[in-house]
Amino acid sequence: MSMPNDTFECGHTIEELSLYLDTGEFPDPAHLESCPECRNGLDSLRRLAAAGGELFASDLAAAGSGNDDWMKDILANLALELRPGRSIPLRSDDPADTLSETEGSILALVRSVADSLPGAVAGKVRLDGDVTVPGSPVAVRLDLAVLFGHALMPSAASLRQDLAEALARHTELNIAAIDITITDVIEAPREEK
Amino acid sequence: MTSALQQAIMAVDGVTEVFPARNLWQRLPGRAASLLQRNAADAPPLVEVREESGRAEATVRIGVSPDARTPDVVRAVAAAVRNHLAPEKVAVQVTVVRIAAGDPPAASQED
Amino acid sequence: MRDQLDVVPDAILAGRAADGDTAAFESLARRYGPHMRAAARRLTGSYADADDVVQEVLVQAWQQLDTLREPAAVKGWLLRLTGSRSIDLLRRRRNHASLAAADGDAPADTVSPEAGPEAAAVAGAGLESLKAALSALPEEQRRCWILKEINGQSYEEIARTLNISPASVRGRLARARTTLVREMEDWR
Known part of the structure; x- marks a missing residue:
């Protein structure tokens, strides 16, 4: 029996060993090399941690995949509210009318233009500037992930042009800048667990 | 039978969808006198038209095709609503909430 | 492009989801849903409860994603929310059903x-x-x-x-x- 009591004869406690395993902190690290009781205790705790890992793996396998029906049901029930964001005005022919597009629709447009470029996936998009005031300068800032093997610089240049065209087509914003930051280069297909 | 106005909006080039004019929690009963016939009582009005101090106000939320030009489409929708309700004087409020190929998303049809 | 979402890092998905991209949010949900479900089930004792917890967490996550400081930390955040919601559920249950089960509140596979x-x-x-x-x-x-x-x-x-x-x-x-x-x- 490696764990007869909470406190060993050397004066150290299981709580200390337990904390040591999680944090690497111990009042007297050298002691752990020489004390057989503490080392047995650590061995037992490590075996338990390994068993805990096994339990987690088994629970995770039993929970199923994110593509299973249980997740489909949950997602179908969510009914996620749209995030309209700010209201971006559009000119009207009749002074009585109020015409606008939502910031959310423009962010989605920017994402879809970026996503349509081979090897690129859009991340966060920001419209910096007061989009609610016609004519005020707006900077578009886009985070981008690029799949490994695709040329970064040509991508960014042609994407900037595609975005400028799409924004000119779908908004009346005064686009002062389009800043693209490549935040990630994706090495290889991610392993599904 | 649902709404001739809605059909008039859908007929505008570049409009892909007409969304409910208000989110659920904003749909207050009473007060607002809809000029439109609502057949199914529980179906939300896609286009809301109500009288406010003697003037009609129409509220429209639409989706626009990526191939269209959104500002032009929006102005054309406002004109179509005004035409449809004439000779009633109306203030039209149009909001674009989505710029994307129609639902379900047509896969890999981007240009 | 949809399948590309499944290979991008968490931070990208979380950033998009915070911007209102439901597809990115669902991709995150599929990625970490099994872990959340496993954890909630181990805490609450049943898949029925676990699925309720996961659904509540996802609703909360969608509403609060834009408050997440570090998008890359979205996994830990989802699991913390899962832990809290599971504990809430157990507390509610104990308050409501303490009469029913006198002792032996040992959920999950005995x-x-x-x-x-x-x-x-x-x-x-x-x-x-x-x-x-x-x-x-x-x-x-x-x-x-x-x-x-x-x-x-x-x-x-x-x-x-x-x-x-x-x-x-x-x-x-x-x-x-x-x-x-x-x-x-x-x-x-």
């Missing part, structure tokens, strides 16, 4: 019907004894252990989830581990 006796005897014997020992732990210790080992939460995070001090977490975790080690070594 016996596991899906694994036959032979299967348990061979491959999963260690696992089965751990499950049995775990379900016999005092409730507060059990929760600490699961939040640590299955949800991967830090002492401070567990303390916040359970509304106790980090020192109490340390103590409960140590007692839980002591008992579990003893039970499992007895079994050997």
Whole structure:
């Protein structure tokens, strides 16, 4: 029996060993090399941690995949509210009318233009500037992930042009800048667990 | 039978969808006198038209095709609503909430 | 492009989801849903409860994603929310149903019907004894252990989830581990 009591004869406690395993902190690290009781205790705790890992793996396998029906049901029930964001005005022919597009629709447009470029996936998009005031300068800032093997610089240049065209087509914003930051280069297909 | 106005909006080039004019929690009963016939009582009005101090106000939320030009489409929708309700004087409020190929998303049809 | 979402890093998905991209949010949900479900089920004792918890967490996550400071930390955040919601559910249940079950509030497989006796005897014997020992732990210790080992939460995070001090977490975790080690070594 490696764990007869909470406190060993050397004066150290299981709580200390337990904390040591999680944090690497111990009042007297050298002691752990020489004390057989503490080392047995650590061995037992490590075996338990390994068993805990096994339990987690088994629970995770039993929970199923994110593509299973249980997740489909949950997602179908969510009914996620749209995030309209700010209201971006559009000119009207009749002074009585109020015409606008939502910031959310423009962010989605920017994402879809970026996503349509081979090897690129859009991340966060920001419209910096007061989009609610016609004519005020707006900077578009886009985070981008690029799949490994695709040329970064040509991508960014042609994407900037595609975005400028799409924004000119779908908004009346005064686009002062389009800043693209490549935040990630994706090495290889991610392993599904 | 649902709404001739809605059909008039859908007929505008570049409009892909007409969304409910208000989110659920904003749909207050009473007060607002809809000029439109609502057949199914529980179906939300896609286009809301109500009288406010003697003037009609129409509220429209639409989706626009990526191939269209959104500002032009929006102005054309406002004109179509005004035409449809004439000779009633109306203030039209149009909001674009989505710029994307129609639902379900047509896969890999981007240009 | 949709399948590309499945290969991009968490931070990209979280950033998009915070911008209102439902496809990115669903991709995150599919990525971490199984872990959330496993953790919630180990805490609450049933998949029915776990699925309720996962759904509540996803609703909350969608509403609060734009408050997440570090998008790359979205996994830990989802698991913390899962832990809190599971504990909430257990508390609600105890308040409402304490009359029904006098004692023995040991959820999750005391016996596991899906694994036959032979299967348990061979491959999963260690696992089965751990499950049995775990379900016999005092409730507060059990929760600490699961939040640590299955949800991967830090002492401070567990303390916040359970509304106790980090020192109490340390103590409960140590007692839980002591008992579990003893039970499992007895079994050997």
